[in-house]
Amino acid sequence: MKVTLEKVQNEDEEEAIIRAVEMTEEIKSARELLENNCRSIPVSETSGESGSGTVMLGTDKIYYTESVDKRTYVYTKEKCYETKYRLYELEELLNSNFLRCSKSLIINIRKIRSVKSEINGRMVAVMLNGEQTVISRSYVKELKKKLGV
């Protein structure tokens, strides 16, 4: 898609017009990103309730994403969703608040309550909702770098 940037004098004049043949998921995401300063990804609920179709989930709601048996799950404070994205795709899609912390897990740094080191060099991250995830030894260095430690 052709993207044009036109400079304006003040914030009141700022406007984004998207000219498209149809509304796609990507355009929806772009719109939400511009409107809320937050990217969204299409996910579907895993609860199995009838009528649970695809919904857009703001990435700021995500606690962590996990890949299990070639399926990718997205966890929020209380819910679990499934997404069509593979973990490596999410890694590119998600912003700098997210960190790959093992081969099958991407974690939202802003949702970590605390970390605890283990005897084997790994760290356990306690999330704001009380869930615990493991940060592999090789990714602890990356976490420190990201936090400027």
Place this chain on the structure above:
Amino acid sequence: MSKIKIIFSQTLMISTAILFGLGVQAFFYMLYGNGDRISWQWFIPLSIIVTAFLCSVPTLLLLDEAESSKNFTIRQILHFLCVLAVLSLCGWLFDWYDSVSSYLFVLVMYVIIYVFVCVATYWLAKNDEIKINDALDGVRDEE
């Protein structure tokens, strides 16, 4: 590739540790007035590097990240015993000790260095934990 890197860095560290042990031994010889007895054969430096490399190989036992802490403790004990076996065998092959007392000295040095490395690693990890938790305070979302 990363495993080769680990083995290489471990070889360097263990070589340094053995040289340290040798240095301490020489220091005690000198303290007790036996400084003139200190002499090393031509193959000693090479034997240190070979031993260090063989001692670094059991490190592969500790690299499985999927293991639980309990299993890791078992692996750590296995690692300790493997390295001790390699050290004892190499010491015997390279003629590092001429009596039971000199073997005991090597043994004590090994235990001291092993415990020191474990404690230092634990301390560094705890230090990282504190620093990371402090940094997280600044970026954490409101619940």
